[in-house]
Amino acid sequence: MTHRSRLDTGSPVGWDGGVVSEFPTDVFEEHRPVLVAVAYRMLGRVADAEDVVQDAWLRWTAREREQVAEPRAYLVRITTRLAIDRLRQIQTRRESYVGPWLPEPIVTDIGHTIPDPAERTVLAESVSLAVLVVLESLSPLERAVFVLREAFGLPYGEIAAALERSEAAVRQLAGRARRHVEERRPRYDVDPDACRELTERFLAAATGGDLKGVLALLAEDARLSGDGGGLSKAPPRIMYSADKIARFLCAVSGSASGLEYRLTEINGAPALLVLSDGKPDTVLQLGIVDGRIQCVYIVRNPDKLIGVTSM
Numbered sequence: 001m002t003h004r005s006r007l008d009t010g011s012p013v014g015w016d017g018g019v020v021s022e023f024p025t026d027v028f029e030e031h032r033p034v035l036v037a038v039a040y041r042m043l044g045r046v047a048d049a050e051d052v053v054q055d056a057w058l059r060w061t062a063r064e065r066e067q068v069a070e071p072r073a074y075l076v077r078i079t080t081r082l083a084i085d086r087l088r089q090i091q092t093r094r095e096s097y098v099g100p101w102l103p104e105p106i107v108t109d110i111g112h113t114i115p116d117p118a119e120r121t122v123l124a125e126s127v128s129l130a131v132l133v134v135l136e137s138l139s140p141l142e143r144a145v146f147v148l149r150e151a152f153g154l155p156y157g158e159i160a161a162a163l164e165r166s167e168a169a170v171r172q173l174a175g176r177a178r179r180h181v182e183e184r185r186p187r188y189d190v191d192p193d194a195c196r197e198l199t200e201r202f203l204a205a206a207t208g209g210d211l212k213g214v215l216a217l218l219a220e221d222a223r224l225s226g227d228g229g230g231l232s233k234a235p236p237r238i239m240y241s242a243d244k245i246a247r248f249l250c251a252v253s254g255s256a257s258g259l260e261y262r263l264t265e266i267n268g269a270p271a272l273l274v275l276s277d278g279k280p281d282t283v284l285q286l287g288i289v290d291g292r293i294q295c296v297y298i299v300r301n302p303d304k305l306i307g308v309t310s311m
Contacts, residue, residue: 027071028060034072034152035079037127041147042083042140044103044132046307048090052082077162080148084140084163091140098230100238102297103132104304105266105283121190124268126151129297130287132267133225134184141165142177149174150181186295188269189288196263196270199286202293203261203272206253211246218242219292224249229301232281245296266308273308280305 035056039049056079068074094101110124125131126147135143144163148154156174160167189195198217205213224245228234239245260275271285283305287295299305 024061028057028075031072031075035075038076038079038147038152039083040106041126041132041135041151042080042087042143043090044136045304046104046106048086049083052079052086055082073158073161076148076154080144080162084144087140087143094136098228099234099236100225100227101136102225102227102299102304103129103267104307105129105271105285105299106307108265108268110265110268123151124190127268128188129267129285130186130188130295131181134181137184138177138180142173142180145170145173146177146181150178186287187289188294189290190269192265192270194291195286195288198288198291198293199263199270199272202286203263206249207261209250209254211250214246214249215242217293218246219289219294222293222295224296224298226298227301227304229303231302232300234298234300249296280308283308 032053035053036046036049039052040046043049043052056075059078060075063074106127108124108127110120110127135146138146141163145159148159148162149156154162156167156170159174160170163170165173202214202217204210205217220242221240222242222245224235224239226234226239235248239248258276259281260278262273262275263270264273265271266273266283266285269285271283273280274282274284281300283297283299285297286293287297
């Protein structure tokens with residue numbers, strides 16, 4: 001069962017400026033989904049993204065709007081600059097983060113709302129946990145250029161105007177960011193039906209304490225990244241080797257009781273939402289390569305599960 005997220009995933013194509021309305025709230029609300037989508041890809045957290053968009057709203061209301069020919073382009077420009085400033089602030093906080101850092105999971109519905117397979121793949125990848133983790137290693141400017149260009153298809157000229165850089169400089173940033181992401185981005189299988197089927201098999205084996213069954217699903221060089229943020233139990237470091245991961249998952253699943261498991265779409269791919277007493281406890285997603293689990297992502301930081309509480 002899938003659900004719509006309060007965070008719209010945006011669209012990778014089309015960038016019409018729109019027409020300035022005499023009602024500033026209507027204009028802003030029309031473009032709010034794409035603003036939040038840009039800010040989320042920049043920051044990796046819904047709360048930070050929504051704070052940035054709120055700041056953009058305050059600047060929009062203070063603006064002489066008759067001077068704005070293209071509201072969408074203007075609002076994206078302001079949102080991007082604010083997101084860059086916020087990213088520079090939170091990068092310092094993340095240096096002292098307890099354990100591995102993962103993006104805040106969001107519930108999406110890309111598989112059902114985007115009919116074109118190619119467009120669906122681009123959009124799902126732009127918001128995937130794996131890609132967002134890689135984007136953390138880019139500079140704020142590189143990340144902004146990559147998001148605006150790769151996820152939303154913005155022309156280089158408009159990105160240059162948004163960042164107050166020359167088009168040549170933006171093209172250079174884009175090339176460097178793209179090479180960086182291509183070198184570090186895991187190449188996971190994207191067939192949603194195959195991923196869903198393997199996730200179900202994984203859940204049955206792990207909750208049943210079937211160590212051999214879990215091992216059979218894991219690649220030999222599999223890894224597990226758990227984000228508890230020091231607020232919930234999770235491995236303090238990235239865990240490597242199929243044997244260690246299988247034993248850990250079976251032990252954790254075997255000691256848990258009264259949990260409810262829901263299979264849903266999170267960040268553009270099938271994932272498990274684990275609830276305890278009706279409240280989100282864990283989001284688990286698998287990175288799959290050639291039919292085997294290459295990476296297990298586990299988010300348990302309660303501050304990052306707020307966005308899935310409305311499911």
